[in-house]
Amino acid sequence: MSDTLSLIKSKGRALVGQRLFLPLFALFLVLIVNVIKTPAFFNISIQNGVLYGYIIDIINRSSELVILAVGMTLVIATGGIDISVGAVSALSAAVCVRLLGSSYDNYATPMVLAILAALAIGMICGAFNGLLVSKLRIQAMVATLILFTAGRGVAQLISAREIGGKMVPGQIIYVRMESFKGIGGFLPKVIVPTPVFIAAAVVLIFYLVLTRTALGLYIKTVGINSRAGRLVGINSTFIMFLGYVLCGLTASMAGVISSSRIYSSDANNIGLNMELDAILAVALGGNSMAGGKFSLAGSVIGAITIQALTTSLYAMGVTADQLPVYKAVVVVLIVSIQSEELKRWISARGGKKA
Amino acid sequence: MKNRVIVLFLAVLLIGTGILTANGKSDGAAAEGNGLITVGYAQVGAESDWRTANTESFKSTFVEANGYKLIFDDAQQKQENQIKAIRNFIQQDVDYIVVAPVVETGWETVLGEAKAAGIPVILSDRMMDVSDDSLYVAWVGGNFLKEGQDSVVWLNDYLKKTGRDNEKINCVLLQGTIGSSAQVGRTKGITEGLAKNSNYNLLAKQTGEFTQAKGQEVMESFLKAYDNIDVVFAENDNMAFGAIDAIKAVGKVPGKDIIIVSFDAVHEAFNRMIAGEINADVECNPLHGPRVAEIIQMLEAGKSVDKIMYVKEGVFDQFNAKEIMPTRKY
Incomplete structure (x- = not known):
């Protein structure tokens, strides 16, 4: 009897000690409040031929953030940061929509080509960031600040429409074809929203590449000590560069999904403040902002937690003016329970008592 | 090296802004x-x-x-x-x-x-x-307060015309970016207008930040929380477009099952009105x-x-x- 008890105890301790325990615990806490406040929160049904429920909303709406968080994790792991992802999303979305055109009958460019072009733009932006950071050794915050401010401007220039005989930039351009809505909505006869598939595929592919090849190890090494990495023969410059290119790629994927959701390019609003949410997701996932060791799963859980919080607050009917306050309180709580210093303090107190 | 790059960048920036201002x-x-x-x-x-x-x-x-x-x-x-x-x-x-x-x-x-x-x-x-x-x-x-009031006046007339003026009408409100003058004026006009008639019941209000994506997300949440929504007020057209998508997604017909009242009256909104998806739009002239x-x-x-x-x-x-x-x- 005492054997099983001690087994449970040691298992429990091992569980708490797990790296992902705290991020998961935070997500669990956010969701559990709904059991009391909104009992119907966990209901999932099929309505109008597709899955329906708050939980589905969370998974669906967090897709873009999950994808962004994957790219952001890599950049942060190399010791950098990318604050241009929101603007790059807007830019890629603008390119995609511009190429598709707003004809009711057919696309100006085949959809596959338009999406590939959007992804290429994302990677070019990432390469630009990567070049500034890895080759020219400009601080990551400063280097990515350039696209953070300029990217949205370029997106607005691309989203120009003729009004009263002249081209006016910064307009919302609508895609009139139904098939484009499938990326951010549902594919025919599929009950799961398409963005969920895309996000899952991105996470899976990145996870496999990072764990099955040496890339993950290289990234960690560069983040912990890039000079030491160079001395053992790792091309730190290239690894850093690659991180930004991949981050640009994920940003453009998120942009295409966002624009498909609203079947238009809204250069002012697509990806707005998403760079901050992506960084927050990485932080909530228990990753160090200083780089080095990282957990992709942690970032994904972080991203879902952020969306779960938003959806929960909507479901509880929190008024708009109080929304940011609730969010701030929860984020402060989640970040502090993960603080090493706080853990040390608590265990020290516990030690004294015992 | 680093300095030279920064100087070069600043120079490009200066020339760029010079051209723009010219x-x-x-x-x-x-x-x-x-x-x-x-x-x-x-x-x-x-x-x-x-x-x-x-x-x-x-x-x-x-x-x-x-x-x-x-x-x-x-x-x-x-x-x-x-x-x-x-x-x-x-x-x-x-x-x-x-x-x-x-x-x-x-x-x-x-x-x-x-x-x-x-x-x-x-x-x-x-x-x-x-x-x-x-x-x-x-x-x-423009008078945002009056725009808000006008929207409720339109709803009164419309319900009378369709013979629903004695029914209980459940409304939800998609607000604009909190604190913007359009949001403050329109919210005040709408909520005060609805409060005058005891048949109206404002179930919930939430910000959709004037964007289509947020308008859709908030409307999805409204539809899950309340299955008896009769009227949606959207404080701009983009949020109304988002609400329409959310309503369609649950298999209801926007404009028929749920009345949609919007603001701004941009060109695209006229397309939607002709398609019957938006019932009324208050202009921001x-x-x-x-x-x-x-x-x-x-x-x-x-x-x-x-x-x-x-x-x-x-x-x-x-x-x-x-x-x-x-x-x-x-």
Whole structure:
């Protein structure tokens, strides 16, 4: 009897000690409040031929953030940061929509080509960031600040429409074809929203590449000590560069999904403040902002937690003016329970008592 | 190495902004004594359909045929450009200055210069926050509060017409960005209007931040929380588009199962009204030119004008959208 008890105890301790325990615990806490406040929160049904429920909303709406968080994790792991992802999303979305055109009958460019072009733009932006950071050794915050401010401007220039005989930039351009809505909505006869598939595929592919090849190890090494990495023969410059290119790629994927959701390019609003949410997701996932060791799963859980919080607050009917306050309180709580210093303090107190 | 790159970048930046400001300069023609009333208009920029229509309204009103000469300046969303433009207008000794201020504060000095030069200043669209309101003659713009009230008046009429005026009507409200003047005015107009009639029940209100994506997300949440929504108020058209998608996704018919009342009345909204997806749209009228011309004529005749002059704003619905659409300028 005492054997099983001690087994449970040691298992429990091992569980708490797990790296992902705290991020998961935070997500669990956010969701559990709904059991009391909104009992119907966990209901999932099929309505109008597709899955329906708050939980589905969370998974669906967090897709873009999950994808962004994957790219952001890599950049942060190399010791950098990318604050241009929101603007790059807007830019890629603008390119995609511009190429598709707003004809009711057919696309100006085949959809596959338009999406590939959007992804290429994302990677070019990432390469630009990567070049500034890895080759020219400009601080990551400063280097990515350039696209953070300029990217949205370029997106607005691309989203120009003729009004009263002249081209006016910064307009919302609508895609009139139904098939484009499938990326951010549902594919025919599929009950799961398409963005969920895309996000899952991105996470899976990145996870496999990072764990099955040496890339993950290289990234960690560069983040912990890039000079030491160079001395053992790792091309730190290239690894850093690659991180930004991949981050640009994920940003453009998120942009295409966002624009498909609203079947238009809204250069002012697509990806707005998403760079901050992506960084927050990485932080909530228990990753160090200083780089080095990282957990992709942690970032994904972080991203879902952020969306779960938003959806929960909507479901509880929190008024708009109080929304940011609730969010701030929860984020402060989640970040502090993960603080090493706080853990040390608590265990020290516990030690004294015992 | 690092320094050189930064210097190079700054140089490129400088040249870039130089080109931009050079483009932004006004036409620069000076006022001449040919009997025309010269008006200088310092516009915000050309950031939206609404703004472009606003500019067009001034350009088509203040033409030589009507006895005006318009000097137009596009500030590209920068206050310093507007201040420069106003100083240019003063130097050119125009008869009237019209400003659509980019921001509310920081205008005392330059308006003081205009006042000292004896040039009356008329504000368009947005207000200025100045300590001495004799610095401007009048303000012309939309009345967001009245827009909100008008939407409820339309709903009253519509329900009476369809014989539902004795039913309990459950409403939800998609608010704009909290604190913006459009959100504050419209929310007040709508909530006060709904409170007057005990049949109306405002189930919930939440911000959709004036965007289609957020409007859709919030509406999805509303639809899950309440299965008996009769009316959606969306404080701009983009949020209404998002709400329509959310309603369609649960298999309901927007415009039929759920009445949709929206604001702004942009071009795309007319398409949706004709398709029957939006029931009514309250206009946010950008055509300020004629109203400003009216004020100038009154001042020329030596009459006094009210400080606050609202423009006329219409309510459009499914019944008149089709015939009105071709006449719309934005």
